[in-house]
Amino acid sequence: MHPIDSVQVHFNPGQLFVLNLCLAFIMFGVALDLRIDNFSVLFRKPKAPIVGLSSQLVLLPILTLALVFLFRPAPSIALGMLLVAACPGGNVSNFAVHLARGNAALSVLMTTISTLGAVAVTPLYFAFLAPLVPGSQDLRHDIYVNPLDMVSTIVQLILIPLAIGMFVHYRFPRLTARIQKPIQRLSILIFLGFVVFAIHGNFDNIVRYLHIIFLLVLVHNASALFTGYWWARANRLPIADARAISLETGIQNSGLGLILIFNFFHGLGGMAMIAAWWGVWHLVSAFTMAMLWRRRQLEIA
Secondary structure, eight states: OOGGGGOBBOHHHHHHHHHHHHHHHHHHHHHOOOHHHHHHHHHOOOHHHHHHIIIIIIIIIHHHHHHHHHHHHHHHHHHHHHHHSSSSSHHHHHHHHHTTTTHHHHHHHHHHHHHHHHHHHHHHHHHGGGGGGGHHHHHHHHHOOHHHHHHHHHIIIIIIHHHHHHHHHHHHHHHHHHHHHHHHHHHHHHHHHHHHHHHHHHHHHHHHHHHHHHHHHHHHHHHHHHHHHHHHHHOOOOOOOOOHHHHHOOOOOOHHHHHHHHHTTTHHHHHHHHHHHHHHHHHHHHHHHHHHHHOOOOOOO
């Protein structure tokens, strides 16, 4: 067993409750940007959303498994990579796509569908893919999760806050217009705050294993961004769509991943550190790409 597999990050029930509230608030903030009309785009012009979702929901898990077999990381690290890949798109992706002069409407639609779909997709993907991780047999008894329990948690943390946020947007548009930007900014600060909080108590272990985690997350994230972009271009989508799909594939809701790790996997060190570092790194990579793209002329095709 790799030494990192013995690292445990523990949160008491009070801390977990606070983290759960933070994620629910972030999801509420995302929902203030959404309308039922967002879904009608899928039926009118389905090609771009289908290509984007196939990149995020099909190619990314396959890519992640390929990297696991290529690099052969410690089992808990590999499971962390799979859990991050199984999570929906991160809420900061919409802002990054807008900054990159990409198709923001497509980004919002993909975030919405992947987030709502996470109720079923995240637990089922993880339950199906986790047994394929080499060496995970030694950990499987300790980290077994009933997919229905994970579904129940995701409904509480994602589906209910999204429903409330969309209702507030629909019923109180003026109030939404006033609180939308402050809540989005506060959401980003909360996200950064609990990523920092998650790694602070285990800082010594982060430093000890950063050389392993940094390379894996860098390659994993860069491969996701690259795959999303070129999959879109291979399907002859405009560059604006390709930028959106790239960032949606590369920005995952690692905050949800952390919450699930603390709720279901007893804060298993390798998983927690992968999710926490991904949460930091995808912000760096996404906004770097967004600023580079923003300075380049946007082509029509």
